[in-house]
Amino acid sequence: MKNLKNGCSRTEVFISPKNYKELRSKEDLKKKWFVQCIFYDPLFESKYPKGFQYRMKVNVFDNIIERKKAVEATKEEMIKGLDFHNFNPISKQYMVSESEELRPDLFLYEALTISQNTISASPHHLKQIRCAVNRMQKFIEVLRYDFIFIKDIKIWHIKNLLEKMKLTPSVYNKFRHYLMTLFRELIQYGCIDHNPVRDITKKIEATKIRKVLTKKNVNIILKYLQGNHYEFYRYTQIFFLSGARSAELLRVQRKHVDLENQEYVVLIKKGRQYIWETKVIIPEALPLWTEILNECIYEDDYVFAVFQCPGLEPVKPTTITRKWSRIVKNNKNILDENGKPIEVTEDFYSLKHLFLDILDELSDKVPVIDINLAQGAANHKSNRTTGIYAVGRKNRANEYLKNVVTEIGNVVNLEVI
Numbered sequence: 174m175k176n177l178k179n180g181c182s183r184t185e186v187f188i189s190p191k192n193y194k195e196l197r198s199k200e201d202l203k204k205k206w207f208v209q210c211i212f213y214d215p216l217f218e219s220k221y222p223k224g225f226q227y228r229m230k231v232n233v234f235d236n237i238i239e240r241k242k243a244v245e246a247t248k249e250e251m252i253k254g255l256d257f258h259n260f261n262p263i264s265k266q267y268m269v270s271e272s273e274e275l276r277p278d279l280f281l282y283e284a285l286t287i288s289q290n291t292i293s294a295s296p297h298h299l300k301q302i303r304c305a306v307n308r309m310q311k312f313i314e315v316l317r318y319d320f321i322f323i324k325d326i327k328i329w330h331i332k333n334l335l336e337k338m339k340l341t342p343s344v345y346n347k348f349r350h351y352l353m354t355l356f357r358e359l360i361q362y363g364c365i366d367h368n369p370v371r372d373i374t375k376k377i378e379a380t381k382i383r384k385v386l387t388k389k390n391v392n393i394i395l396k397y398l399q400g401n402h403y404e405f406y407r408y409t410q411i412f413f414l415s416g417a418r419s420a421e422l423l424r425v426q427r428k429h430v431d432l433e434n435q436e437y438v439v440l441i442k443k444g445r446q447y448i449w450e451t452k453v454i455i456p457e458a459l460p461l462w463t464e465i466l467n468e469c470i471y472e473d474d475y476v477f478a479v480f481q482c483p484g485l486e487p488v489k490p491t492t493i494t495r496k497w498s499r500i501v502k503n504n505k506n507i508l509d510e511n512g513k514p515i516e517v518t519e520d521f522y523s524l525k526h527l528f529l530d531i532l533d534e535l536s537d538k539v540p541v542i543d544i545n546l547a548q549g550a551a552n553h554k555s556n557r558t559t560g561i562y563a564v565g566r567k568n569r570a571n572e573y574l575k576n577v578v579t580e581i582g583n584v585v586n587l588e589v590i
Contacts, residue, residue: 174213179259179268184211184224186251188244202240206231208248212255217263227251227262253320258283267310275362277324282306282313284323288358295442297420302351309348312337323359328369335373342376349373385526386519393515397507402500407461408481408493413524414458416532419490421452427483428472430454432463497521 176182189207190196196204208231211224229251231244254260258280259268273287285306289299313319316337318330331352335345353370360368386394391413398406412422421439430437435454440447454462465476469483478484497520501507505514 175256177255177259179261180215181261181268182213183227183255186210186248186255188248193241193244196237196241199235199237202235202237206240206244208244208251210251210255212262214261214263221263225263227255258319275359275364277322277364279323279364281318281321281323281326281330282310284359284364285309285352285355288355288362288364291358291362292354295447297442301347302354305348305351306355309334309338323364324366326365326369328372331369332373342378345376346378349375385530386517386523388527388531390515390517391524391527393509394501394507394517397504398501404481405496405500407465408477409497409521409524411458411461411465412493412521413528414455415452416525416528417452418525419493419521423475423477423487423490423493425476426472427466427469427474427476430462430466430476432459432466435459494521 174182174184187209189209190201190204193206207228209226209228212227213224214221217225229247231240231247233243234240255262260266261268267282267286273283275284275287275291279287289302289306292299292302294302312334316330316333318326318334321330335348335352338345338348340348349370353368356365356368356370359365395406395410395413398409408422412419415422417439421441424440425437429439432454435456436451437454438449438451441450465483469476471485474483474485475487476483478486478488501521502517502519504517507515507517509515
């Protein structure tokens with residue numbers, strides 16, 4: 174028995190037929206050729222008390238010499254996978270310890286997996302990275318990169334890996350970004366002295382035409398929701414008039430809202446940044462905010478919890494997406510003024526884009542404060558740089574936003590039924 178570093182153990186790995194080296198005839202290729210050992214995992218002791226029979230069949234090549242080479246290579250692959258790569262043939266996963274330290278002699282997949290735990294980012298972003306790395310695992314094996322030390326990884330390894338996966342340009346660029354982040358961490362731990370992703374260029378992405386709801390259909394949908402799914406109507410209306418993301422609104426608690434000043438604060442999590450920002454409650458949405466806040470019992474209540482009502486536990490943004498799909502996109506009972514069903518193919522977030530488009534239309538009617546004087550006084554080359562120091566700019570923009578609400582209400586014609 175050989176004890177493995179993941180807490181499991183195995184017997185010796187053997188090749189069948191046992192006398193494969195002595196075989197000469199092409200008829201011998203009809204025999205069962207395989208590599209095997211017995212694998213023991215304490216977590217599966219009740220299911221496999223005598224151990225798990227781990228077998229890899231070898232049926233490639235019709236030439237006896239090539240078959241012998243293939244079965245020997247398979248034996249070597251099995252031993253490396255079990256002894257060095259912590260492969261568990263029962264769960265079919267590589268048992269990488271999250272507590273294991275990063276070091277130059279880790280294999281590529283191990284290093285990428287462990288380095289995820291050193292990154293400070295939003296749970297959603299970390300999940301995306303984890304899914305990407307898990308998806309790479311199979312292709313790392315196909316390319317025979319699974320036993321390359323992280324210190325020996327070159328740019329062509331990563332380029333070949335990304336190309337082998339046959340990703341769309343958009344996903345390709347995302348995976349490139351995730352790998353860039355992981356290798357940036359690996360450099361800091363001395364695992365590699367360069368970032369092999371840095372010089373890999375992004376793919377050109379074709380710009381998609383985003384579908385946006387019309388103002389007319391927004392009114393029809395909101396009226397239908399108000400009469401049939403009131404709580405979801407209330408959330409949809411608030412979301413529409415906020416310009417925020419569901420990921421932000423669903424984290425808002427009672428204590429974050431200041432009705433008197435028509436403001437609330439949200440924690441924006443994008444990538445590795447966490448920023449608290451102040452959002453405006455425009456008058457059109459103020460009655461709905463007041464109504465739902467009156468339903469809160471505790472200051473720590475999440476305003477939009479289960480069923481978009483106050484509660485102690487937050488819900489995920491996918492809850493809203495699924496609900497929109499179920500009761501709006503796949504609903505034939507939402508009728509126009511002629512009694513005909515309207516076809517809604519747009520996603521929930523198209524509401525946000527419509528609202529921002531309305532604001533953009535009104536931008537010419539909103540007074541603008543020019544702070545070029547501040548830019549000149551500070552000798553800044555760009556107005557954007559001045560904005561970093563002119564901290565009142567954001568507050569002034571919020572105040573102007575509060576003052577243009579009546580016009581926005583008239584534009585989208587959001588009358589209360």
